[in-house]
Amino acid sequence: MSTRKPLVAGNWKMNLNHLEAIALVQKIAFSLPEKYYAKVDVAVIPPFTDIRSVQTLVDGDKLLLTYGAQDVSQHASGAYTGEVSGAMLAKLGCTYAVVGHSERREYHAETDEVVAKKVRAALKNDLTPILCVGEPLDVREAGTHIEHTTGQLLAALKGLKTEQVADIVVAYEPVWAIGTGRVATPADAEEVCAALRGALTDKYGAEVGDGVRVLYGGSVKSGNIADLVACENVDGALVGGASLDGDEFTKLCAMAAGGPLP
Numbered sequence: 506m507s508t509r510k511p512l513v514a515g516n517w518k519m520n521l522n523h524l525e526a527i528a529l530v531q532k533i534a535f536s537l538p539e540k541y542y543a544k545v546d547v548a549v550i551p552p553f554t555d556i557r558s559v560q561t562l563v564d565g566d567k568l569l570l571t572y573g574a575q576d577v578s579q580h581a582s583g584a585y586t587g588e589v590s591g592a593m594l595a596k597l598g599c600t601y602a603v604v605g606h607s608e609r610r611e612y613h614a615e616t617d618e619v620v621a622k623k624v625r626a627a628l629k630n631d632l633t634p635i636l637c638v639g640e641p642l643d644v645r646e647a648g649t650h651i652e653h654t655t656g657q658l659l660a661a662l663k664g665l666k667t668e669q670v671a672d673i674v675v676a677y678e679p680v681w682a683i684g685t686g687r688v689a690t691p692a693d694a695e696e697v698c699a700a701l702r703g704a705l706t707d708k709y710g711a712e713v714g715d716g717v718r719v720l721y722g723g724s725v726k727s728g729n730i731a732d733l734v735a736c737e738n739v740d741g742a743l744v745g746g747a748s749l750d751g752d753e754f755t756k757l758c759a760m761a762a763g764g765p766l767p
């Protein structure tokens with residue numbers, strides 16, 4: 506376990522309307538005692554349409570969890586139908602913006618260049634990008650997953666200043682482990698997370714490499730999170746399916762904080 510505080514972020518993907526979002530956030534807030542937040546940062550990443558409701562609840566009840574968006578436009582404003590800008594998300598109190606998720610790379614043809622622009626758009630608006638990288642199965646089978654993921658990472662950060670890179674979160678999400686129930690072993694996760702950190706250290710120095718949180722994502726559950734965060738270079742998780750169930754997500758957060766719920 507490292508000295509970096511773990512982050513557990515629940516990526517709801519395209520699930521739950523704003524009323525269901527309120528119910529789930531209330532459930533998490535009620536179930537996870539406040540003391541756990543000293544040991545784990547907890548975030549929810551709902552669809553855009555839910556964010557205002559989550560903001561109202563978090564502000565109104567002074568909840569300790571934070572929230573973010575699943576994507577951010579590379580553009581600042583203007584004639585970009587369907588896009589949502591970083592400034593709009595910042596105004597809604599978002600802490601994070603997920604950038605470069607494999608589902609966006611695959612279904613929306615997001616290239617490394619687009620992902621790099623989105624990282625900048627997030628940082629420009631004081632949103633912490635959760636930059637996702639990860640290899641598909643054929644790359645894993647070819648054994649070139651380290652080159653693939655470090656290449657994605659460095660491409661997305663191209664041209665940024667060291668202090669900007671210090672503000673990001675990286676998420677390693679092997680595509681073959683997303684939604685498949687096939688979780689990477691802790692050794693698999695550690696191998697890539699350590700390599701990603703090594704690439705950051707080489708390029709931006711030890712302070713950045715030691716400070717940036719590198720999460721693992723892909724079929725994370727309450728039953729496997731402890732072994733993942735026990736790895737030196739795994740600083741939490743980006744959770745899909747298991748984040749939609751309040752009891753399961755709460756248990757998962759508690760395990761990431763080092764112990765089960767009372």
Ligand SMILES: O=C(CO)COP(=O)(O)O
Pocket residue numbers: 516606678682683684685686722723724725743744745746747
């Ligand atoms: O893509 C993911 C989180 O962003 C992982 O999804 P699952 O946890 O459902 O495998």
